[in-house]
């Protein structure tokens with residue numbers, strides 16, 4: 001379970017994330033949606049202990065993401081928005097390294113890496129240097145790294161962004177399977193068709209504030225709106241009537 005308790009981040013006088021209170025129950029796939037600059041990555045970086053909140057806190061399975069950062073990382077798999085790998089390591093070596101960082105023995109790390117390479121369809125490129133991977137392969141390698149320790153919770157920043165349609169569908173199917181296997185998944189995206197297809201509930205963040213939360217039907221009912229998630233998203237994030245920047 002993920003609990004946001006008035007989590008906020010301020011840069012000078014600019015509120016990148018306004019106090020965010022939200023609960024994502026165990027086993028849910030929650031879509032965190034918002035336009036560019038809305039505050040998605042800032043929120044996720046606070047969940048991962050990379051950024052210190054200005055106020056409030058976020059708990060994962062009861063553990064504070066700042067105070068208990070090491071314990072949180074044991075139960076969380078994280079895909080950054082732009083995964084970066086050591087250029088001089090091969091795909092297989094990167095996975096083994098990550099597994100060993102999680103405390104697995106060399107033999108276990110080798111076995112887990114082999115399983116993940118097979119699961120993500122990276123067998124054929126396992127001996128290639130990661131720097132030569134395509135964007136799709138890098139995302140899959142990043143997801144394999146995120147899942148190598150079989151975490152209960154996945155926090156994924158734009159997992160589909162930049163992928164071609166085949167790679168995108170492939171990743172989505174694997175994430176749906178992970179959710180069906182009981183993982184809690186918090187996924188940020190601005191790709192609304194993906195969110196509509198995969199997520200149990202979504203939250204729409206706009207200018208650092210949560211503008212709506214719920215299933216698509218619930219959000220439609222709140223807004224007395226009809227139409228697709230895209231219609232609802234555009235309605236909630238429409239700035240044309242506002243005079244402030």
Ligand SMILES: Nc1ncnc2c1ncn2[C@@H]1O[C@H](COP(=O)(O)OP(=O)(O)OP(=O)(O)O)[C@@H](O)[C@H]1O
Nearest residue numbers: 011014016034035036037038039040041042043190
């Ligand atoms: N270090 C910083 N100092 C000042 N402002 C920042 C800093 N980091 C982020 N911001 C601002 O905070 C806001 C939220 O940024 P964030 O990266 O969280 O947005 P996002 O929703 O992830 O956007 P995108 O979809 O474009 O990645 C943006 O206006 C951004 O310019």
